[in-house]
Amino acid sequence: MRAVELFCGAGGMSLGLQRAGVDIIQAYDAWSPAVETYRHNLGHHVSQRDLKDIFEMGPLIADLSPDLICGGPPCQDYSVAGKRIEGENAGLTKTFAMLVCIARPEWFVMENVPQAARSDAWQNARAMLVKAGYGLSECKLDASWYGVAQKRKRLFVIGRLGEQHGFLTSALTAARTKTQTVINDVLEIAEGYVYSRPFRAARGVRSVYEPFPTVTRTCWERLTERYLSNPHPNDPVPVTEAAVLTTQQLAQLQGFPENWQWRGATRQDIHQMIANAVPSPLAESIGRVILERHNAQTIPLVQGRFVQFLMKKGRSYQSARNVKSQLNRARRLLGGRTFTSLELQLATLESVEQFIALSIRTKSDLRAALRNHWDYQKMQQKQTKPEKIPLVLLRAA
Incomplete structure (x- = not known):
C-alpha cells in the first residue's frame, strides 16, 4: 500500500505505518523544524509545503496515485487546552478532506482530538467525504490499549471508497491489547513514580504501573511552589519523591525510538513536535488493521441483535x-x-x-x-x- 501523509509533523504516524508495512511515498508539512526532523530520521520523501494551496497540492498529490492518504490536521482550535474557537487551523480539516476528494485514494486516515468530532469544520469535511463515496469508521481510541504507555484519547476517522459506515469498527476493537500499556513497559524509572505538570485539576503524580497522562507541550515543566504547597489529594506519594521525565523519555512515551534526533528546533519546538505526534505504536496498530482488511484477511463482525x-x-x-x-x-x-x-x-x-x-x-x-x-x-x-x-x-x- 502506497501512502501520502499530510501534516506529517516530526513523523510519528509515518513511523508507525511503515512498521505496519505501509510504503510512505511522500509526506508534507509547513513547519521547518518538523520537516528537518522527519527528513533526518525517516528519509527525503518529505517536502515543506503549504497544504492550504489546494490548487497546487491537489493535482500534485493526485499524480502520485496513493492508495492511502493519512494525516492529523492541526488541532489547536478544538483542543481543550486551547481557546476552542474555530479559525484557520480548523479550516485545515476541510483542506484535508478536499485533498482526499481530489486525489481519491481508496483509503484515508485522519487523526484529531475528540472535540473535533463536534466541530462545524469536521461536519463540513465529513459531508464532502461522504458525497465523494467514502464509507467512514469514526472512533475515539485510547492509545493505552494500542501499545502506548499513555492515556491519550484521539479521534480517528478511517475511510474507504464504496464501504458502509462503520465498516472497520469491529476490527479496530479486535486490535486492542488485552491489558493497558503502562509507563513501566516503556521506561525504567527507579523512583517508581513520575510527575507530570497537571492539566486543570488532575493528579500530578502517577505510578509507573499505570499509563502516563496525555503528553502535552508543557507536561515536562518542573514543579512549582503552587503545586508543592497544594498537591492533589490522590497523589500516591509526595510529589518530591516522583521523577520528572526528560525530553527523551517523553518522546519514548510517544513511540519515538531512543536514537531519534531532533533537527533545527528549540527545546520548545521539540516538545511541541512530541506533543503533536501520533504515537507510532497506535499508528502501527491502525496500519495493520487497514492492511489486513485491504488484503481480505478480516471481515466485519456481525454487530447488534x-x-x-x-x-x-x-x-x-x-x-x-x-x-x-x-x-x-x-x-x-x-x-x-x-x-x-x-x-x-x-x-x-x-x-x-x-x-x-x-x-x-x-x-x-x-x-x-x-x-x-x-x-x-x-x-x-x-x-x-x-x-x-x-x-x-x-x-x-
Missing part, C-alpha cells in the same frame, strides 16, 4: 445462527467488503470464482443471508438519525 431479528421473523435459534454463519461466509468471499447497495453486493458476489463453484443450494443460502442482513441494517437505520454517522468509543471490555 441480528440473530434475534431473524428469530422474530419466525426462525428457530439454530436456523438464525446458521444464517449468521452463511453471512460471514459470504463476507469472506467478498474479501471483507461492505457495500452501499444490496444489488452491488450481490453482483460482486456473483463474480467471485469461489462462489461460482458452489452448489446451487449453497449459493441461494448465501444470497439470502446477505438479503436478511441488509433488511436488518435498514431496520436499524430507521431507529437512528439517518444523516448522523455514530462516533464509536472503543472501550476496554
Whole structure:
C-alpha cells in the first residue's frame, strides 16, 4: 500500500505505518523544524509545503496515485487546552478532506482530538467525504490499549471508497491489547513514580504501573511552589519523591525510538513536535488493521441483535445462527467488503470464482443471508438519525 501523509509533523504516524508495512511515498508539512526532523530520521520523501494551496497540492498529490492518504490536521482550535474557537487551523480539516476528494485514494486516515468530532469544520469535511463515496469508521481510541504507555484519547476517522459506515469498527476493537500499556513497559524509572505538570485539576503524580497522562507541550515543566504547597489529594506519594521525565523519555512515551534526533528546533519546538505526534505504536496498530482488511484477511463482525431479528421473523435459534454463519461466509468471499447497495453486493458476489463453484443450494443460502442482513441494517437505520454517522468509543471490555 502506497501512502501520502499530510501534516506529517516530526513523523510519528509515518513511523508507525511503515512498521505496519505501509510504503510512505511522500509526506508534507509547513513547519521547518518538523520537516528537518522527519527528513533526518525517516528519509527525503518529505517536502515543506503549504497544504492550504489546494490548487497546487491537489493535482500534485493526485499524480502520485496513493492508495492511502493519512494525516492529523492541526488541532489547536478544538483542543481543550486551547481557546476552542474555530479559525484557520480548523479550516485545515476541510483542506484535508478536499485533498482526499481530489486525489481519491481508496483509503484515508485522519487523526484529531475528540472535540473535533463536534466541530462545524469536521461536519463540513465529513459531508464532502461522504458525497465523494467514502464509507467512514469514526472512533475515539485510547492509545493505552494500542501499545502506548499513555492515556491519550484521539479521534480517528478511517475511510474507504464504496464501504458502509462503520465498516472497520469491529476490527479496530479486535486490535486492542488485552491489558493497558503502562509507563513501566516503556521506561525504567527507579523512583517508581513520575510527575507530570497537571492539566486543570488532575493528579500530578502517577505510578509507573499505570499509563502516563496525555503528553502535552508543557507536561515536562518542573514543579512549582503552587503545586508543592497544594498537591492533589490522590497523589500516591509526595510529589518530591516522583521523577520528572526528560525530553527523551517523553518522546519514548510517544513511540519515538531512543536514537531519534531532533533537527533545527528549540527545546520548545521539540516538545511541541512530541506533543503533536501520533504515537507510532497506535499508528502501527491502525496500519495493520487497514492492511489486513485491504488484503481480505478480516471481515466485519456481525454487530447488534441480528440473530434475534431473524428469530422474530419466525426462525428457530439454530436456523438464525446458521444464517449468521452463511453471512460471514459470504463476507469472506467478498474479501471483507461492505457495500452501499444490496444489488452491488450481490453482483460482486456473483463474480467471485469461489462462489461460482458452489452448489446451487449453497449459493441461494448465501444470497439470502446477505438479503436478511441488509433488511436488518435498514431496520436499524430507521431507529437512528439517518444523516448522523455514530462516533464509536472503543472501550476496554
